[in-house]
Every structure is written in C-alpha cells, then in structure tokens.
Amino acid sequence: MRLLLRLKSVKDQFYDLRYHHKLQGFIYSLLDGSPYVRLHDKRGYKFFCFSNIFPERGEKNDPAQDMSAGEVRQLLISSPEVGLIGFLNDRLVKIVDERAEVNIGDMSFRVESVNALEPRLGRSCRLVTGTPIVLRIPKERFESYGIVPPRDYDYVYWRKEWPFEPFVKQLEENLFKKYREFYGGAAEEFPIFEQFVFKKTVCNHVVMGGKEVKMLGSIWEFHFSYLEGKKRELIQFGLDAGFGELNSMGFGFMNVVR
Structure with missing residues (x-):
C-alpha cells in the first residue's frame, strides 16, 4: 500500500536535492509515540520506501529548481506493512485537519491532503x-x-x-x-x-x-x-x-x- 501526500509550499524556497535523510527523518517523526518508533533503530530492512518530492522543477522551470509560495508538490510513501501505512495515514490526516506546517529539512509545506492507494499488478x-x-x-x-x-x-x-x-x-x-x-x-x-x-x-x-x-x-x-x-x-x-x-x-x- 501507499499514501499520496499533496504538499503546498508555504514560502519561496529551493528544492533540496539532498532530501533523503531529511525525508526519512520526517517519516520517523510521524511515528513518535507509536510501536513503530522502533523502526528508527532496527537493523536491516525497515520495509518502507518513499518517492522524491515531485515534480522537482516548478512552474518557472528554473534551473535552480526553486518553489514559489503556493506551488503544489506530491510525495508517495509505500510499505507492505498495512498497519504502518494506517498509522501514518491517521497522523497525516490529523496534520491536514490542523492545517499544520511540516518541515523537511529547510523546505516547508502544508499538507493539503493524504490518500491511501493500492496499486495492483496486471498479468502484463x-x-x-x-x-x-x-x-x-x-x-x-x-x-x-x-x-x-x-x-x-x-x-x-x-x-x-x-x-x-x-x-x-x-x-x-x-x-x-x-x-x-x-x-x-x-x-x-x-x-x-x-x-x-x-x-x-x-x-x-x-x-x-x-x-x-x-x-x-x-x-x-x-x-x-x-x-x-x-x-x-x-x-x-x-x-x-x-x-x-x-x-x-x-x-x-x-x-x-x-
């Protein structure tokens, strides 16, 4: 399963190409106070993955890959662990309802929506x-x-x-x-x-x-x-x-x- 997050930039800002550990940290922060918080220190496979924040280039198609306030980006988080996806979904829905800002490194967004997806494979x-x-x-x-x-x-x-x-x-x-x-x-x-x-x-x-x-x-x-x-x-x-x-x-x- 996976979650699709719709993110709105809250300020003029630069796209951080070194986003990996910052996005990982954002996901771990959502797990605070839950049984899944142990994933942070677990050795080996943690059984979740995430996309980049896309699209990288904004409306201006600027080589510096900057974002203007109000521009929309998206993020996908996936896992075979249904309970983990369910917990993240609940935490993110609360953030949407509270209209709280989230920070991913130096990038700041408001989570506009979160939707659970279950892409299925066809025979071909x-x-x-x-x-x-x-x-x-x-x-x-x-x-x-x-x-x-x-x-x-x-x-x-x-x-x-x-x-x-x-x-x-x-x-x-x-x-x-x-x-x-x-x-x-x-x-x-x-x-x-x-x-x-x-x-x-x-x-x-x-x-x-x-x-x-x-x-x-x-x-x-x-x-x-x-x-x-x-x-x-x-x-x-x-x-x-x-x-x-x-x-x-x-x-x-x-x-x-x-």
Whole structure:
C-alpha cells in the first residue's frame, strides 16, 4: 500500500536535492509515540520506501529548481506493512485537519491532503523506477562476476560498466531476502524478472552519519508479459517495499504503468 501526500509550499524556497535523510527523518517523526518508533533503530530492512518530492522543477522551470509560495508538490510513501501505512495515514490526516506546517529539512509545506492507494499488478504490466535502484556488490563476489575495481574496495555499486549478471542476481536475491524476513518463512528462489530497459546511471549525494556520501544507482523499466502466482506476489511485495537496497532512504521506489 501507499499514501499520496499533496504538499503546498508555504514560502519561496529551493528544492533540496539532498532530501533523503531529511525525508526519512520526517517519516520517523510521524511515528513518535507509536510501536513503530522502533523502526528508527532496527537493523536491516525497515520495509518502507518513499518517492522524491515531485515534480522537482516548478512552474518557472528554473534551473535552480526553486518553489514559489503556493506551488503544489506530491510525495508517495509505500510499505507492505498495512498497519504502518494506517498509522501514518491517521497522523497525516490529523496534520491536514490542523492545517499544520511540516518541515523537511529547510523546505516547508502544508499538507493539503493524504490518500491511501493500492496499486495492483496486471498479468502484463510495466514498472518504472521513481527513484534510483542501489545495489552493492561485495568484494567476495568480484571474481565470480568478473569485476575488477580500480582500487581495493570492500564493495562496489553496480553501474553499467560492470556485467549485467550481478545486477539481476543481486536484485533478485535482495527481493527474496526481504520477502522471507517480512513473512517469516521460506521461499525457494527462481528467476523473477523478464525484460529490462536500462535508462541511465545516476549519482545521488546523501548525508549519512553527518557526512555527505555519493550513492550510485540506476534508472530502469521492467516489463512483464505474464505475471501469475508467486512471481506476481513477489513483484507486488517489491512494489510496496522497494527494489534493491536502502529503501528506507528513498531508493528503489517503484511505480506501475498499465
């Protein structure tokens, strides 16, 4: 499930391209005083994801990506945890009713509305990345994947210069791991994806532990012509939880196109 937030800029302001940890912090702040507050300190998968605040460019299409007071933006938050989405929805509805301002870093908005959505997959469909998919390939797999990094790294981010096989393998393994942990059961692995359309590699600047880190990800389309059974269930789960790594930082957010 997911929530669609309609945000109105309360002042003339700049779009913060380093929004990831600030948006994550905004979501955590909504969980204060609830059982879900423990997600902040949970190790491993947190089972939520979010889009960027879109569109990035405003009515003026200014290269600085500024927003004028009154301009409208939108934000999507997704999770396979129905209770989490329900709690966030209740908190956000209260904010809407109180006409309270919310701050995401230096950006200030009024939440105009919040709507619960449940996008469903058809037998044939197309998924597009709303935010880049991040996949890290560990050092112990460099040789088997034929990857020779320029330096002695503990891991590398997948990029188009590396073979395609590790992208697929890491992507599918990651999805199965999250699925098993979330449902607490076994799931035998099998090929999930059918057709891939690579768009581009992107570099995001993310603040982690007070330091700015460069995060390499990639933009894709995934085409499916026959989704049924367990495969459909796994892709639906990925649509809610996010693809790849660092979903709770807003990476791997997916949208379905009919």
